[in-house]
Amino acid sequence: MDTTIAIRPVRLKPRLPALLEGWGPALVFLAPALVMLCLFKLWLIAEAVYTSTGTFDPGGQRIGNAGLDNFGFALSDSRFQWGLWLSLFAAVAKVPVQLALGLAAALMLRANTGGNAVVRAMVISPMFFGLPVTTFIFAYMFDANVGAVNAILSGIGLPRVAWLSTEAPAQMLVLGLSIWRDVGVTMLVFLAGLSAIPPQIANAAKLDGAGPFALFFTITLPLLARSFQFAVVLATLASFQILVPVLMLTKGGPTGATDLASFQIYETAFSYFDLGTASAMSLALLFGLIVIIALELRWLAVKWTYE
Amino acid sequence: MASITVRDISKGFSGQPILRNVSLDIRDGEFLSLVGPSGCGKSTLLRIIAGLEDQDGGAIEIGGRSVDAERPGRRDVAMVFQSYALYPHLSVYDNMAAPLRQRSLTQLQRGFGLARLLPEARRKEAEFRREIEATAAMLGITALLQRKPAQLSGGQRQRVALGHAIVRHPKAFLMDEPLSNLDAKLRDTVRAEISALQRRLGATFLYVTHDQAEAMTMSDRIAVIMEGRVLQIGTPSEVYHDPADLRVARFIGSPRINVLPGEVDSTGRPTLLGHAVDFKVPSSAGSRVQVAFRPHDALICSADDARLTGTIQHMENLGSDILMHLALPGADEPIIVRESYETAARRRLGDKVGLKLDPQKLLVFDEAGSARLGQDAPVKTKAAS
Amino acid sequence: MKRPLRFMLRLVLAALFVAPILLALAASFRDNSDMYRYAGSLSLWTFLPAEPGIDAYRRAFTLPLLQTQLFNTVLLGFVMATGTTVSSLLAGYALSRFRFRGRQALFLLMLFTLFIPVDVILPPLFFVVRDLGLIDSFWGLALPFIFSPIGVYLIRQAIEEVPRELDHAASLDGAGLWEVLRTAILPNIRGALIACWLMHFVFVWEWYLWPLTAMRSDDGQLAQVAIASLIDPLRSTDYALVFAAAILTILPAFVVFAILQRFLTSSQATTGGK
Ligand SMILES: Nc1ncnc2c1ncn2[C@@H]1O[C@H](COP(=O)(O)OP(=O)(O)OP(=O)(O)O)[C@@H](O)[C@H]1O
């Protein structure tokens, strides 16, 4: 008989701290988010890069390599250049107006009274209806025939405006819709920033003899720098998401007044089926957006904290 | 109940060593306090013993058995945290039941409330109830069982945290500054209660504290940790009266110990601030030493009667006693002497006084402060060689 | 500032945001002849129905697919809300409590994807989903947005607020990784979980571009997208029908929101500490 005792290695269950170390166990919990992240964000970008270097037949089959031609074509196209300018213009027009309105609303409704709470809820209420329904509402209000806005204009003796078929009014409509909808978010950001300002700081300044204006410009505004940065980035991001009213109402018109880059991307891909160019345009616009946001984050960087 | 052996534990965070070869032996049923300055690694050591943190090197044994491969739940030690760590959403009863349920109910019975209605689970729940009620009675929190932690005072929460630890009869208790969130008065009462509880349970306690009064009054032994090393382990009076290291002497005792640097002259006597003192130290001539004495081991006399003289810089009234702060020329920090109220009443700020030391009570360390030099110890050295 | 002035300012502000909504609500109770006769010129009947009636709602109910499409929207709401909340909870737990190389970088990468708006990246997203064979399917709509950077951020922050000592206490009680999550963390981040769920639920009513692109069949379409096709700005739109249908569409979101929002304020995490 074999007298050697077989020594089986004892399989120990891994212990908790060991489990908290390293990728292995973390992966179990990260898996759902990570899979989706890889599929629909990372692969998405890779797919955009890949399709942007190809040519496609109208059925969506890749039929050849285009190298960087799609980028060259898109960026030298005067219509797309106009679209990029329009998108930039949308950001430049929307961000300051929305910030000013949001800050004004936040300052006005800053005190925690019941009345203010109601008005705050009203200011943020457009967020709950969703962009499509908001667009319906604006389509109705600004309808050339039955719209309340034209009714009021004509009622007080002003000429009626063909909102969707005149250039500047159409642009104002699209931007106004976006601002009306997003002011609430900006207000919430500033309200949070205001409530984070320690009251001692304002009290100390008051004791030093600061009046309300001095208080606002020397204390409140500088201390809101962080909220300011956050609100600017959010508003910029939102200014690149105004395709819905364009697609639903103006269709890029009239005469290209709302022919945003994102609208052209949509058309190129889903009306002209030029997938390569559409992807190149997507990447170009995304790059522009990220550059703008990076610049904002840098210029508006805040270096202090409350202790 | 069980002993805990900590052998050569070392631990660092991101390359920064926190514990360096720490060894401790906690006997079965002993109350051992761990004291040391903030950030010296006391909590880290406790978490390593509990298995909540992995050591970089060394071994932990509980009850003579290595537990290095055991999950925290299997090590069968209970921990009371500084912030009590009660489940805020559970009542006091359920907080105390949590460890019992976790240990003896099946996954199904734990996860689904309905499964608790099954006879098997109900029998166990009845057992738990007996256990919890007994523990609650012992701690005097029977009336609080249905409340949520947020509805309790600090002291009550502290008791619930103790109850949470006690109900499951662990092999040992690890306590991480359990009283630091209580106010001074409550701390005194609860301190006494914990001591009594420990004697009653006959349990092994490893107790971390900042507060040396706590350590002195409650412990069987005290371990002083500094810079990641155990500097001394001993009974409270050993640590106080017979510190092995100047850092221990400085750390233990309030008001702090006085330290004067000296140089040993050719007769083997140290010179303190340029004045020879009449006792010998076992150190070669010319070497430097540090002489330390407690505030109550010195006397203030008239300036003519003493070689060491100074002026009264500050008087700190403690009620029964007064602490006199003397500025001695050449000393870096004021010397603190405790005097009775009656004697001190005669003195005024700025008075020039003399300082008399009791040679018997002086603690002499080498220059680095890391070794004690016994007085008149040439005798000892001879015997040893 | 004087009191009446302050009051007026607030009133104007509130009106600015509520009036258009009320106008739309009123429009849903008109009928077409009423609307086209009165609404174009300024009078009280510009804003209010001259002959209020629920005819538009009746017609909305007879729209051939509206009920199916409404069901699609609501179902998508539940799936999206639950999916994002669960994936964010698990990821937030890992990102807060586990120590692994590149944890911070991964978190930042996740946050960074916030800057990829769907408006900009619609064609490539369409290609990815097409490659997966999911165009024209419910899951093709849902899956791309199950990962939500905002959700991960929200829940990770909430978990960071739960003291680690609570995890430690639970694991000393014998809990494993999942049970630490269940017993020590979940009950303390209920507020954040509900906020996350609710936010992503309501967020589905925001969708337009993606379903327009990725869903071609009418009975798989979302209600708001289908209703949008009723609007034709160049001809006379039946606004009463549009708003009746739109109000029916957002009603479920309001009901769910009304039920859940009171948990938002009431479930504040309080730790067992002081
Ligand atoms: N998870 C960690 N990561 C990095 N460093 C840590 C970690 N935990 C503790 N440390 C560091 O280890 C050192 C020891 O910490 P520990 O909590 O053990 O100190 P302590 O002795 O309990 O202090 P206190 O008396 O203040 O509670 C500290 O310097 C701390 O900064």
Ligand SMILES: [Mg+2]
């Ligand atoms: Mg500690």
